[in-house]
Amino acid sequence: MYRIHFFNDQGKYQVPIYREEVKATLEIVFTYKNLVPGIRVTQSDEVVFETEFGRVVWPEIEQDQLAEVERAFPPAPKASALDALPVYMAAIDRARDADLDSREPAFNQLRSAEVPLLAYAxxxxLNLNHYAYRQAEEIIYEISEQQ
Known part of the structure:
Protein backbone atom coordinates (compact mmCIF):
# COMPACT_ATOMS: atom_id res chain seq x y z
CA MET A 1 0.00 0.00 0.00
CA TYR A 2 1.34 3.40 -1.00
CA ARG A 3 0.53 6.61 0.86
CA ILE A 4 0.75 9.84 -1.08
CA HIS A 5 1.18 13.04 0.90
CA PHE A 6 0.67 16.46 -0.71
CA PHE A 7 2.72 19.04 1.20
CA ASN A 8 2.04 22.77 1.12
CA ASP A 9 4.86 25.32 1.08
CA GLN A 10 5.02 25.23 4.90
CA GLY A 11 5.72 21.50 4.92
CA LYS A 12 2.26 20.45 6.14
CA TYR A 13 -0.24 18.06 4.61
CA GLN A 14 -3.94 17.32 5.19
CA VAL A 15 -4.34 13.52 4.91
CA PRO A 16 -2.60 10.90 2.80
CA ILE A 17 -4.11 9.29 -0.26
CA TYR A 18 -3.89 5.50 -0.36
CA ARG A 19 -3.23 3.52 -3.51
CA GLU A 20 -2.43 -0.16 -4.00
CA GLU A 21 -0.79 -0.02 -7.42
CA VAL A 22 2.45 1.61 -8.52
CA LYS A 23 0.92 2.88 -11.76
CA ALA A 24 -1.97 4.62 -9.97
CA THR A 25 0.50 6.16 -7.53
CA LEU A 26 2.79 7.44 -10.30
CA GLU A 27 -0.19 8.85 -12.17
CA ILE A 28 -1.18 10.96 -9.16
CA VAL A 29 2.38 12.10 -8.48
CA PHE A 30 3.16 13.11 -12.05
CA THR A 31 -0.24 14.69 -12.63
CA TYR A 32 0.13 17.05 -9.65
CA LYS A 33 3.89 17.41 -9.08
CA ASN A 34 4.06 20.75 -10.91
CA LEU A 35 1.24 22.23 -8.80
CA VAL A 36 2.03 20.93 -5.34
CA PRO A 37 5.08 22.25 -3.46
CA GLY A 38 5.98 18.75 -2.28
CA ILE A 39 4.80 15.18 -2.73
CA ARG A 40 6.07 12.28 -0.70
CA VAL A 41 5.12 8.66 -1.34
CA THR A 42 5.69 6.16 1.43
CA GLN A 43 5.38 2.43 1.70
CA SER A 44 5.64 0.81 5.12
CA ASP A 45 6.74 4.20 6.51
CA GLU A 46 9.71 4.42 4.11
CA VAL A 47 9.93 7.15 1.49
CA VAL A 48 9.90 5.58 -1.96
CA PHE A 49 9.32 8.69 -4.06
CA GLU A 50 9.54 12.42 -3.45
CA THR A 51 9.15 15.63 -5.41
CA GLU A 52 9.83 19.25 -4.54
CA PHE A 53 8.45 22.10 -6.63
CA GLY A 54 7.94 19.87 -9.68
CA ARG A 55 11.33 18.17 -9.51
CA VAL A 56 11.83 14.51 -8.59
CA VAL A 57 14.31 14.43 -5.72
CA TRP A 58 14.07 10.74 -4.80
CA PRO A 59 14.91 8.32 -6.28
CA GLU A 60 17.37 9.50 -8.86
CA ILE A 61 15.86 8.85 -12.26
CA GLU A 62 17.56 9.22 -15.62
CA GLN A 63 16.18 12.06 -17.75
CA ASP A 64 14.95 9.81 -20.56
CA GLN A 65 12.99 7.61 -18.14
CA LEU A 66 11.61 10.69 -16.41
CA ALA A 67 10.49 12.20 -19.71
CA GLU A 68 8.75 8.95 -20.65
CA VAL A 69 6.74 8.90 -17.42
CA GLU A 70 5.89 12.59 -17.75
CA ARG A 71 4.53 11.96 -21.25
CA ALA A 72 2.37 9.11 -19.92
CA PHE A 73 0.85 11.30 -17.19
CA PRO A 74 0.33 14.90 -18.34
CA PRO A 75 0.14 17.62 -15.69
CA ALA A 76 -3.15 18.78 -14.24
CA PRO A 77 -4.34 22.25 -15.14
CA LYS A 78 -4.08 24.95 -12.51
CA ALA A 79 -7.35 25.24 -10.58
CA SER A 80 -8.62 26.15 -7.16
CA ALA A 81 -9.47 23.87 -4.26
CA LEU A 82 -12.68 25.84 -3.87
CA ASP A 83 -13.58 24.82 -7.42
CA ALA A 84 -12.87 21.15 -6.61
CA LEU A 85 -14.77 21.22 -3.31
CA PRO A 86 -18.30 21.12 -4.81
CA VAL A 87 -17.28 18.17 -7.00
CA TYR A 88 -16.06 16.36 -3.88
CA MET A 89 -19.24 17.21 -1.94
CA ALA A 90 -21.37 15.91 -4.82
CA ALA A 91 -19.34 12.66 -4.79
CA ILE A 92 -20.08 12.34 -1.07
CA ASP A 93 -23.80 12.70 -1.76
CA ARG A 94 -23.64 10.08 -4.55
CA ALA A 95 -21.82 7.67 -2.23
CA ARG A 96 -24.39 8.16 0.53
CA ASP A 97 -27.31 7.71 -1.89
CA ALA A 98 -25.88 4.66 -3.69
CA ASP A 99 -27.63 1.34 -3.31
CA LEU A 100 -25.62 -1.76 -2.40
CA ASP A 101 -24.92 -2.65 -6.03
CA SER A 102 -23.68 0.86 -6.85
CA ARG A 103 -21.63 1.53 -3.74
CA GLU A 104 -18.22 0.41 -4.94
CA PRO A 105 -18.26 2.60 -8.08
CA ALA A 106 -19.56 5.51 -5.98
CA PHE A 107 -16.79 4.94 -3.42
CA ASN A 108 -14.19 4.95 -6.20
CA GLN A 109 -15.62 8.22 -7.55
CA LEU A 110 -15.38 9.72 -4.08
CA ARG A 111 -11.75 8.64 -3.75
CA SER A 112 -10.99 10.07 -7.20
CA ALA A 113 -12.66 13.40 -6.40
CA GLU A 114 -10.58 13.73 -3.24
CA VAL A 115 -7.24 13.69 -5.09
CA PRO A 116 -7.52 17.03 -6.94
CA LEU A 117 -9.11 18.64 -3.89
CA LEU A 118 -6.12 17.73 -1.71
CA ALA A 119 -3.61 18.68 -4.42
CA TYR A 120 -5.13 22.09 -5.07
CA ALA A 121 -5.48 22.75 -1.34
CA LEU A 126 -5.60 26.02 2.14
CA ASN A 127 -6.72 24.22 5.29
CA LEU A 128 -9.73 22.18 4.21
CA ASN A 129 -10.86 21.72 7.80
CA HIS A 130 -12.19 25.29 7.59
CA TYR A 131 -14.57 24.04 4.87
CA ALA A 132 -16.07 21.02 6.68
CA TYR A 133 -13.77 18.63 4.82
CA ARG A 134 -13.88 14.99 5.86
CA GLN A 135 -11.59 12.31 4.50
CA ALA A 136 -13.11 10.02 1.85
CA GLU A 137 -12.08 6.84 3.66
CA GLU A 138 -13.80 8.04 6.83
CA ILE A 139 -17.02 8.69 4.93
CA ILE A 140 -16.79 5.33 3.15
CA TYR A 141 -16.32 3.57 6.47
CA GLU A 142 -19.40 5.26 7.95
CA ILE A 143 -21.55 4.39 4.94
CA SER A 144 -20.33 0.78 5.01
CA GLU A 145 -21.16 0.46 8.70
CA GLN A 146 -24.77 1.53 8.06
CA GLN A 147 -25.55 -1.72 6.21
Missing part, protein backbone atom coordinates in the same frame (compact mmCIF):
# COMPACT_ATOMS: atom_id res chain seq x y z
CA UNK A 122 -1.78 21.97 -0.86
CA UNK A 123 -0.83 24.23 -3.76
CA UNK A 124 -2.80 27.09 -2.19
CA UNK A 125 -1.88 26.36 1.43
Missing amino acids: ASEG
Whole structure:
Protein backbone atom coordinates (compact mmCIF):
# COMPACT_ATOMS: atom_id res chain seq x y z
CA MET A 1 0.00 0.00 0.00
CA TYR A 2 1.34 3.40 -1.00
CA ARG A 3 0.53 6.61 0.86
CA ILE A 4 0.75 9.84 -1.08
CA HIS A 5 1.18 13.04 0.90
CA PHE A 6 0.67 16.46 -0.71
CA PHE A 7 2.72 19.04 1.20
CA ASN A 8 2.04 22.77 1.12
CA ASP A 9 4.86 25.32 1.08
CA GLN A 10 5.02 25.23 4.90
CA GLY A 11 5.72 21.50 4.92
CA LYS A 12 2.26 20.45 6.14
CA TYR A 13 -0.24 18.06 4.61
CA GLN A 14 -3.94 17.32 5.19
CA VAL A 15 -4.34 13.52 4.91
CA PRO A 16 -2.60 10.90 2.80
CA ILE A 17 -4.11 9.29 -0.26
CA TYR A 18 -3.89 5.50 -0.36
CA ARG A 19 -3.23 3.52 -3.51
CA GLU A 20 -2.43 -0.16 -4.00
CA GLU A 21 -0.79 -0.02 -7.42
CA VAL A 22 2.45 1.61 -8.52
CA LYS A 23 0.92 2.88 -11.76
CA ALA A 24 -1.97 4.62 -9.97
CA THR A 25 0.50 6.16 -7.53
CA LEU A 26 2.79 7.44 -10.30
CA GLU A 27 -0.19 8.85 -12.17
CA ILE A 28 -1.18 10.96 -9.16
CA VAL A 29 2.38 12.10 -8.48
CA PHE A 30 3.16 13.11 -12.05
CA THR A 31 -0.24 14.69 -12.63
CA TYR A 32 0.13 17.05 -9.65
CA LYS A 33 3.89 17.41 -9.08
CA ASN A 34 4.06 20.75 -10.91
CA LEU A 35 1.24 22.23 -8.80
CA VAL A 36 2.03 20.93 -5.34
CA PRO A 37 5.08 22.25 -3.46
CA GLY A 38 5.98 18.75 -2.28
CA ILE A 39 4.80 15.18 -2.73
CA ARG A 40 6.07 12.28 -0.70
CA VAL A 41 5.12 8.66 -1.34
CA THR A 42 5.69 6.16 1.43
CA GLN A 43 5.38 2.43 1.70
CA SER A 44 5.64 0.81 5.12
CA ASP A 45 6.74 4.20 6.51
CA GLU A 46 9.71 4.42 4.11
CA VAL A 47 9.93 7.15 1.49
CA VAL A 48 9.90 5.58 -1.96
CA PHE A 49 9.32 8.69 -4.06
CA GLU A 50 9.54 12.42 -3.45
CA THR A 51 9.15 15.63 -5.41
CA GLU A 52 9.83 19.25 -4.54
CA PHE A 53 8.45 22.10 -6.63
CA GLY A 54 7.94 19.87 -9.68
CA ARG A 55 11.33 18.17 -9.51
CA VAL A 56 11.83 14.51 -8.59
CA VAL A 57 14.31 14.43 -5.72
CA TRP A 58 14.07 10.74 -4.80
CA PRO A 59 14.91 8.32 -6.28
CA GLU A 60 17.37 9.50 -8.86
CA ILE A 61 15.86 8.85 -12.26
CA GLU A 62 17.56 9.22 -15.62
CA GLN A 63 16.18 12.06 -17.75
CA ASP A 64 14.95 9.81 -20.56
CA GLN A 65 12.99 7.61 -18.14
CA LEU A 66 11.61 10.69 -16.41
CA ALA A 67 10.49 12.20 -19.71
CA GLU A 68 8.75 8.95 -20.65
CA VAL A 69 6.74 8.90 -17.42
CA GLU A 70 5.89 12.59 -17.75
CA ARG A 71 4.53 11.96 -21.25
CA ALA A 72 2.37 9.11 -19.92
CA PHE A 73 0.85 11.30 -17.19
CA PRO A 74 0.33 14.90 -18.34
CA PRO A 75 0.14 17.62 -15.69
CA ALA A 76 -3.15 18.78 -14.24
CA PRO A 77 -4.34 22.25 -15.14
CA LYS A 78 -4.08 24.95 -12.51
CA ALA A 79 -7.35 25.24 -10.58
CA SER A 80 -8.62 26.15 -7.16
CA ALA A 81 -9.47 23.87 -4.26
CA LEU A 82 -12.68 25.84 -3.87
CA ASP A 83 -13.58 24.82 -7.42
CA ALA A 84 -12.87 21.15 -6.61
CA LEU A 85 -14.77 21.22 -3.31
CA PRO A 86 -18.30 21.12 -4.81
CA VAL A 87 -17.28 18.17 -7.00
CA TYR A 88 -16.06 16.36 -3.88
CA MET A 89 -19.24 17.21 -1.94
CA ALA A 90 -21.37 15.91 -4.82
CA ALA A 91 -19.34 12.66 -4.79
CA ILE A 92 -20.08 12.34 -1.07
CA ASP A 93 -23.80 12.70 -1.76
CA ARG A 94 -23.64 10.08 -4.55
CA ALA A 95 -21.82 7.67 -2.23
CA ARG A 96 -24.39 8.16 0.53
CA ASP A 97 -27.31 7.71 -1.89
CA ALA A 98 -25.88 4.66 -3.69
CA ASP A 99 -27.63 1.34 -3.31
CA LEU A 100 -25.62 -1.76 -2.40
CA ASP A 101 -24.92 -2.65 -6.03
CA SER A 102 -23.68 0.86 -6.85
CA ARG A 103 -21.63 1.53 -3.74
CA GLU A 104 -18.22 0.41 -4.94
CA PRO A 105 -18.26 2.60 -8.08
CA ALA A 106 -19.56 5.51 -5.98
CA PHE A 107 -16.79 4.94 -3.42
CA ASN A 108 -14.19 4.95 -6.20
CA GLN A 109 -15.62 8.22 -7.55
CA LEU A 110 -15.38 9.72 -4.08
CA ARG A 111 -11.75 8.64 -3.75
CA SER A 112 -10.99 10.07 -7.20
CA ALA A 113 -12.66 13.40 -6.40
CA GLU A 114 -10.58 13.73 -3.24
CA VAL A 115 -7.24 13.69 -5.09
CA PRO A 116 -7.52 17.03 -6.94
CA LEU A 117 -9.11 18.64 -3.89
CA LEU A 118 -6.12 17.73 -1.71
CA ALA A 119 -3.61 18.68 -4.42
CA TYR A 120 -5.13 22.09 -5.07
CA ALA A 121 -5.48 22.75 -1.34
CA ALA A 122 -1.78 21.97 -0.86
CA SER A 123 -0.83 24.23 -3.76
CA GLU A 124 -2.80 27.09 -2.19
CA GLY A 125 -1.88 26.36 1.43
CA LEU A 126 -5.60 26.02 2.14
CA ASN A 127 -6.72 24.22 5.29
CA LEU A 128 -9.73 22.18 4.21
CA ASN A 129 -10.86 21.72 7.80
CA HIS A 130 -12.19 25.29 7.59
CA TYR A 131 -14.57 24.04 4.87
CA ALA A 132 -16.07 21.02 6.68
CA TYR A 133 -13.77 18.63 4.82
CA ARG A 134 -13.88 14.99 5.86
CA GLN A 135 -11.59 12.31 4.50
CA ALA A 136 -13.11 10.02 1.85
CA GLU A 137 -12.08 6.84 3.66
CA GLU A 138 -13.80 8.04 6.83
CA ILE A 139 -17.02 8.69 4.93
CA ILE A 140 -16.79 5.33 3.15
CA TYR A 141 -16.32 3.57 6.47
CA GLU A 142 -19.40 5.26 7.95
CA ILE A 143 -21.55 4.39 4.94
CA SER A 144 -20.33 0.78 5.01
CA GLU A 145 -21.16 0.46 8.70
CA GLN A 146 -24.77 1.53 8.06
CA GLN A 147 -25.55 -1.72 6.21
